[in-house]
Amino acid sequence: MKFGFDIDDTLIKLREHAFHIYNKNLKQNVPIDVFHELTRVEIHEPFGLDAQQGADMWNRSLEEIYYTACPPYPGAVEALVELANNGHEIYYITARPREHGERTKRWMIEQGFPLEDDRFFCGMKDQEKVEIIQSLQLDYYFDDKPDVLNTLSSEQLKAFVMNQSYNQHLTVPRIVDWSELPKIIENMD
Numbered sequence: 001m002k003f004g005f006d007i008d009d010t011l012i013k014l015r016e017h018a019f020h021i022y023n024k025n026l027k028q029n030v031p032i033d034v035f036h037e038l039t040r041v042e043i044h045e046p047f048g049l050d051a052q053q054g055a056d057m058w059n060r061s062l063e064e065i066y067y068t069a070c071p072p073y074p075g076a077v078e079a080l081v082e083l084a085n086n087g088h089e090i091y092y093i094t095a096r097p098r099e100h101g102e103r104t105k106r107w108m109i110e111q112g113f114p115l116e117d118d119r120f121f122c123g124m125k126d127q128e129k130v131e132i133i134q135s136l137q138l139d140y141y142f143d144d145k146p147d148v149l150n151t152l153s154s155e156q157l158k159a160f161v162m163n164q165s166y167n168q169h170l171t172v173p174r175i176v177d178w179s180e181l182p183k184i185i186e187n188m189d
Contacts, residue, residue: 001090001139001140001185002088002089002090002091002138002139002140003080003083003088003090003091003138003139003140003141003142003143004091004092004133004136004139004140004141004142005039005080005090005091005093005141005143006092006094006095006137006142006143006144006162007092007094007096007104007108008094008096008144008146009144009162009164010142010144010162011012011035011072011073011076011080011113011144012070012071012076012111013070013072013073014065014066015035015041015043015073016032016035017065017068017070017071018033018043018058018061018065019032019043020032021045021064021065021068021141021159022044022047022057023047023063025057025061025064026047026057026079028047030046030047035085037165038096038145038163038165038166039165039168040093040166041145041164041166042054044057044058046176047084049167053088054118062097062100062143066096066103066104066107067103067107070073072111072113073162073177073178074177074178074179075177075178075181076113076178077111077113077178078113078178079179079181079182080114081112081113081180082182083114083181084114089119090115090116090119090139091119091121091136091138092108092113092115092119092120092121092122093121093122093129093132093133093136093141094121094122095122095123095124095125095126095129096122097122097123097125098123098184099120099179100108100122101123102119102124104122105117105120109120114153121131121139126145126147126148126151127151129148130148130151130152133148133152133157134152134157137156138156138157138159139156140157140158140159140160140185140188141157141158141159141160142159142160142161142162142175143159143160143161143162144161144162144164144167145167146161146166146167146169146170148169149161149167149172150170154158158173158188159172159182160172160173160174160175161173161174161175162175163175163176
């Protein structure tokens with residue numbers, strides 16, 4: 001079977017990692033509980049930043065956000081390794097800017113994620129992401145972002161949302177913990 005995965009906030013805790021970096025770099029101490037209650041993808045508002053300041057902060061911090069100690073979600077690496085070991089094809093489809101593609105691949109491999117060069121796609125807007133997902137004819141796809149999941153429709157594709165505070169309104173099947181993946185697959189077959 002073919003499995004597709006978004007990376008940020010699906011396999012790794014990128015926004016939470018960025019939240020800690022913002023606290024450090026802005027010399028603030030916004031509680032992590034505030035992060036867990038955000039109803040938007042963007043994280044700048046609790047730090048008193050407007051949209052433009054938030055975008056500037058994110059772009060200035062990308063290097064630190066992407067390539068420091070951002071933790072994978074518990075069980076994510078193990079779940080994908082098990083899929084690969086069982087002969088399934090694993091695809092990564094991320095909107096990360098293209099200039100971060102090669103370093104992101106290396107970083108993912110260093111974290112233990114199974115990755116093949118020709119199964120890694122990056123640097124696209126949401127609509128392009130949907131087109132890639134559909135062209136790959138995936139059996140399963142996992143993402144956190146409502147804008148992507150809301151536009152996926154296929155009899156073949158089984159889409160799942162990685163549970164986040166900002167996607168609670170989605171009616172797509174939800175994954176909360178990567179240890180659930182084998183059971184999800186078993187129940188879908």
